[in-house]
Amino acid sequence: MTSPHSQANGAESPLPSTMDAMAYGAALPDMTCEPLPDLCHKCGRCCKSATTYASHEELLKLADNGEKEAIDFLTIFQPFESQEAARAAVPDQVDQVLKEAALQDNLTPENMTFYHCRYVTPEGICGIYDQRPRCCREAPAHGWSMMPPGCGFEGWQFQKREEQKASIRNLKTIVHTLETLSPDGIHHPADPSRTLDDIRAKVEKNIGAFRRFGSDHW
């Protein structure tokens, strides 16, 4: 007698193609969103108040250890003395960032440092445009970067976040379905050379990059 999930020769797979693909290492959601569209309004507000997921102390340590992105960031950005000082410079942005930070894991809003670039002009123009570092060329880099209200990338960021959430929900559904269809609860139902533990580990590793944005709740 065959399992209800086994295939007769030539029979169509009971698994959707995405699940078959999982057996061979399907594409998983990626944080990067390239190429970046040209949506910047050149308002300069992100240059007047930036923040990072790492604390100021962590950034300093990363820079001491030669981490290029941290060095670049600290070369152009100076910390505001306080959140109040940042709020006085860019009121809407500081409050929006703190509100978003409160929803994200691994961030403590009251401990966040805001920075302003030493090269942005009062009109919001970059004073070193041709030499601006990579972190500026690639901003906002992905859908989860905290940008000022009204930033030209708002709609694009929303779309990227929703795409990644949908992709992760899909992966979770695939894993649950594979667990349900597995004949022994250990192996992939269509590819016995793969174990569910391997697949779960691969999915977990990929989803892990999104955990700080709340992927456990998607």
Ligand code: SF4
């Ligand atoms: S806040 Fe957005 S629109 Fe304004 S300069 Fe920065 S990236 Fe461009």
Ligand code: SF4
């Ligand atoms: S270097 Fe230029 S683009 Fe980068 S934060 Fe400063 S002003 Fe903005």
